[in-house]
Amino acid sequence: MPPRYTPKWYAEMVLICTVFGITGSSTMVVVRPAVTDVLKLEGSMRDGPWSYRICSLVIMTPIYATLLVCVGTVFGRHAYFRHFSVKMWSRFGVPPELMDKNFHKNAKNFKKW
Numbered sequence: 001m002p003p004r005y006t007p008k009w010y011a012e013m014v015l016i017c018t019v020f021g022i023t024g025s026s027t028m029v030v031v032r033p034a035v036t037d038v039l040k041l042e043g044s045m046r047d048g049p050w051s052y053r054i055c056s057l058v059i060m061t062p063i064y065a066t067l068l069v070c071v072g073t074v075f076g077r078h079a080y081f082r083h084f085s086v087k088m089w090s091r092f093g094v095p096p097e098l099m100d101k102n103f104h105k106n107a108k109n110f111k112k113w
Helices: 007-038 048-074 078-091 102-109
Strands: none
Touching: 007 048, 048 078, 078 102
16 A cells, blocks of 8 residues: 555545445346345335345345455455455454465555554
8 A cells, every 4th residue: 555645545545446336336236136036025225125135135245245356356456355355254253264364464464544
């Protein structure tokens, strides 16, 4: 990561936000038809029913993590977004060592701000 508040840092932040934006939008484009057409559930996250909400979240999580790594790789930031994806799964209770043997060693390269 470049030094903070430099032009390179701003460019990196724009790139990261772009990847997150593309990934989130793409995930919704994939998940909505999957829940509606495949599972035959009608509704929305806001208006319900609860079965729609729960199925959407269960399907969305792995698709989002996978798309995040794929889109990040296309933008040349595979290591950053893979680390982010592994960290996301570890918060759901999956040990990071199952997905990345060097997770804790590589974590030193990714700063928290």
